Amino acid sequence: MTKRPPLRLCVAGGTGFVGAHVVRAALARGDEVAATWHAAEEPSRLYALPGAAQRLRLHPADTADPASFDPALRGADALCIACFPTRRQAADGTREAQLDPQRGAAELVQPLEQACLGLMAAADRHGIRRVVLCSSTASADPQDPAVVRNEIDHVSDLAAQLAARRFGAAQKTAMEQAAQRFAQAAGIRLSILLASMVVGPPLLPAHAEGHVLAMLRDLAAGRLGWHRQVPAGSMSLTDPDALARMVLAALDQPQASGRYFAITESRTWQDLYGIMARHVPASALPAPAAGPPEPPTRFDFTRRESLGVAMPPVEEMVARTFAALAPGRSAEALPSSLSTDQGDRHAPDSTA
8 A cells, every 4th residue: 555645734733622633643653743822822832742842833923914924824734724613792892792793793603704714815825725714513404304414405695694693603604605616716625524513632731711611520529500490402423633633634534625514413411411310420411301301303314424433432432531530730731732632503603
């Protein structure tokens, strides 16, 4: 067999929860990585990753200034975009629930859309023709919740999302559609990975402060999280290690393009709290549901499976995460996990 040459990969958002896992996975297989970080972050701990001293470069960049990504993109073969977490409030601090559709579109959706286009254009300037965009299942939300979702037929209605003030979901839909239009015009092979609630061990201390992991850390400490009563709905889970492997598979496989579900499966909240009950004190568990659970979201995973990436069981994902978040583990202890092998409409999206 011909040995695969190392990939020269730029990871936009390399210090984020998903981006750090992509950096680790790429270094582990011998790739050269240029990772960007935001001024508010501390990137140096990434150098603790195996292979980082020889094959990792870190560059500050800001999505408001696409040219700031040029040093990281220079000489790259491919780009992974993992730097666009969902924005939950306007610049003045107004929460999305208090915004009308016009203001939500102007202050939350359009800025992210334009920032993504700016990064796509920067990649184009550097001759990069392979891009993976990390996005969310919020962009594949059909009106009929009973349908088996697939990535081709089920595209969220952006206008309906804006009218319903679902600005977090609308950000992902608008971002994807803009990136797809640009990629088609520029001849870029674009793969979009649709994740949901990302559950796994943190790689950097800041990851434990993120939206999902902070909630799980509260549960581990015996405090209630998002719910006082078990919701009737469901949640889809994404493993960050598997997501990172999907990024690399989509870049490696010449036929890969378009959208792919990047989730393990969907479980009812009743099932999920039953699993979490094995790892958290009883005081952290919400009251039982008022009635029977709704059926979990169903997916067609044919395209996901074409990438050849195995998905871990939900029970394993949950166990690994709570082991890393157990009370008593200090933030300084979290980087030790670097040397080892970290939505549905019923809860907030948490992709990048």
